[in-house]
Amino acid sequence: MLKVDNIxxxxxxxxxxxGISIDVSQGEIVTLIGSNxxxxxxxxxxxxxxxxxxxxxxxxxxxxxxxxxxxxIVGRGLCQVPEGRHVFANMTVLENLELxxxxxxxxxxxxxxxxxxxxxxxxxxxxxxxISGTLSGGEQQMLAMGRALMSRPRLLLLDEPSMGLAxxxxxxxxxxxxxxxxxxxxVLLVEQNANMALSIADKAYVLETGRIALSGTAKELASxxxxxxxxxxx
Amino acid sequence: MDMMSFLEQFAQQMxxxxxxxxxxxxIALGYTMIYGIIKLIxxxxxxxxxxxxYFGFIATSYLGLSFxxxxxxxxxxxxxxxxxxxxxxxxxxxxxxxxxILITAIGVSFLLEYGMILIASPQPRTFPAVFDAEIYHLGPxxxxxxxxxxxxxxxxxxxxxxxxxxxxxxxxxxxxxxFDADAARLMGINIDRVISMxxxxxxxxxxxxxxxxxxxxxxxxxLMGMLPGIKAxxxxxxxxxxxxxxxxxxxxxxxxVEALVSGFLSSTFRDAAAFGILILILLYRPSGILGKxxxxxx
Numbered sequence: 001m002l003k004v005d006n007i008x009x010x011x012x013x014x015x016x017x018x019g020i021s022i023d024v025s026q027g028e029i030v031t032l033i034g035s036n037x038x039x040x041x042x043x044x045x046x047x048x049x050x051x052x053x054x055x056x057x058x059x060x061x062x063x064x065x066x067x068x069x070x071x072x073i074v075g076r077g078l079c080q081v082p083e084g085r086h087v088f089a090n091m092t093v094l095e096n097l098e099l100x101x102x103x104x105x106x107x108x109x110x111x112x113x114x115x116x117x118x119x120x121x122x123x124x125x126x127x128x129x130x131i132s133g134t135l136s137g138g139e140q141q142m143l144a145m146g147r148a149l150m151s152r153p154r155l156l157l158l159d160e161p162s163m164g165l166a167x168x169x170x171x172x173x174x175x176x177x178x179x180x181x182x183x184x185x186x187v188l189l190v191e192q193n194a195n196m197a198l199s200i201a202d203k204a205y206v207l208e209t210g211r212i213a214l215s216g217t218a219k220e221l222a223s224x225x226x227x228x229x230x231x232x233x234x
Numbered sequence: 235m236d237m238m239s240f241l242e243q244f245a246q247q248m249x250x251x252x253x254x255x256x257x258x259x260x261i262a263l264g265y266t267m268i269y270g271i272i273k274l275i276x277x278x279x280x281x282x283x284x285x286x287x288y289f290g291f292i293a294t295s296y297l298g299l300s301f302x303x304x305x306x307x308x309x310x311x312x313x314x315x316x317x318x319x320x321x322x323x324x325x326x327x328x329x330x331x332x333x334x335i336l337i338t339a340i341g342v343s344f345l346l347e348y349g350m351i352l353i354a355s356p357q358p359r360t361f362p363a364v365f366d367a368e369i370y371h372l373g374p375x376x377x378x379x380x381x382x383x384x385x386x387x388x389x390x391x392x393x394x395x396x397x398x399x400x401x402x403x404x405x406x407x408x409x410x411x412x413f414d415a416d417a418a419r420l421m422g423i424n425i426d427r428v429i430s431m432x433x434x435x436x437x438x439x440x441x442x443x444x445x446x447x448x449x450x451x452x453x454x455x456x457l458m459g460m461l462p463g464i465k466a467x468x469x470x471x472x473x474x475x476x477x478x479x480x481x482x483x484x485x486x487x488x489x490x491v492e493a494l495v496s497g498f499l500s501s502t503f504r505d506a507a508a509f510g511i512l513i514l515i516l517l518y519r520p521s522g523i524l525g526k527x528x529x530x531x532x
Contacts, residue, residue: 048420049419050416050419050420069419069424070419070420071419071421071422071423071424071425072422074420074421074422075422079420080420082416082417082420086414086416086417086420087417088409088410088413088414088417089413090409090413091406091409091410091413095406098406099406099407099410099418099421099423100421102403102407102421102422102423103421103422147421148420151421151422
């Protein structure tokens with residue numbers, strides 16, 4: 001479904017991503033784990049078109065998407081939930097969700113999906129007229145995910161959904177990610193919380209300073225000595 | 235001065251100030267919207283107002299249009315001019331340092347001013363009287379119908395703008411881009427198009443201000459945008475730059491203060507009052523009357 005083939009990405013003179021290749025098949029949860037600054041977010045931002053790779057190819061559903069502007073990539077069914085949620089804090093929860101469906105004009109479909117989002121995140125329904133800047137971190141994460149679902153993506157990119165959340169909330173968020181996946185959406189998940197990520201993923205890549213250090217099924221990596229030492233706390 | 239004549243004078247200056255202030259508000263809205271969306275103080279904005287006055291002049295003198303079609307014609311032409319200016323001058327500078335794009339804006343301002351002098355000569359033109367002047371006496375206060383037209387037009391335009399920004403899909407996209415451009419792109423919003431639309435709306439409002447001033451003072455010239463442009467900038471900062479109701483409020487306050495200063499002190503102090511306000515607001519409340527200190531939640 002998504003094929004990232006040997007991309008290089010630069011921030012000015014800094015070579016942030018050095019020849020990364022990733023493969024995501026339909027229906028999977030694939031996770032990129034690694035420490036701070038390994039290039040996980042940069043990889044996601046490049047896939048969703050916010051950054052351009054210097055070379056390499058990214059294909060989504062067999063079409064090259066390198067050079068396609070970010071706002072058009074969304075229309076093709078690939079949506080990113082950015083790191084740090086980035087909800088529109090000056091707007092209400094409802095307005096945020098409506099913006100998620102910005103490209104769609106099928107009123108009935110939007111309404112059905114909105115209902116669906118409220119079912120997944122009942123707390124958003126309670127707070128639907130609240131200014132989203134007043135939500136808690138966990139609620140903002142739910143809103144950011146709900147907003148992305150409103151574009152009805154076939155591939156959902158999630159950047160550090162557990163960041164800054166209490167353990168109980170992290171569990172809740174990961175359950176919902178699994179649920180989203182089970183209802184047919186493919187997920188590419190970037191996480192620092194390697195334990196949680198490996199527990200729900202099918203496949204995993206370990207990033208180290210812009211390169212893929214290890215890859216394999218989530219089960220293999222979870223039991224690998226190197227990964228356990230570096231990321232899972234022994 | 236006894237109490238009665240003081241009150242009469244005060245009421246009279248309020249009337250003058252509110253009509254002047256609604257014109258400042260119309261120009262200030264464009265400043266604030268453009269700042270909100272690309273963080274640029276568009277110093278050419280006052281000259282768009284001048285262009286609008288000339289478009290209105292063409293519509294009334296050469297095309298023989300009456301007031302309402304003329305103002306719509308001027309707004310449409312200025313909107314196109316605003317889109318072209320952004321496309322040609324500012325978009326290539328989008329990722330350049332802020333100071334570079336600011337200097338570009340000053341360059342565009344000079345280009346419009348001296349380009350207009352070249353095309354239309356530096357001589358002031360007489361704006362045709364689009365309707366007969368009528369004067370009403372409300373007790374001791376004198377109101378003319380042009381002041382009423384200015385106020386009503388400004389109110390209608392601001393209501394329409396508020397509706398567009400708050401309740402339409404395009405308006406929501408504008409607010410989204412101004413809050414967080416990257417997140418807006420991830421929603422599928424084409425930010426180039428939203429920026430074009432913002433320039434179109436802001437320029438159209440400035441043009442409406444230009445036509446109203448032409449009607450009010452009967453005279454337009456290529457440099458007419460310099461001072462009102464800077465004063466509208468003061469109004470936008472006073473209300474809180476980037477905040478739409480702030481620009482309306484700032485414009486009205488500035489107009490009223492100027493009128494009161496002209497009425498009670500001397501009209502030569504008028505400009506000093508406007509810039510005095512700018513100095514005070516920058517010293518004591520740089521985020522403006524309606525502005526909040528921005529704090530980021532991590």
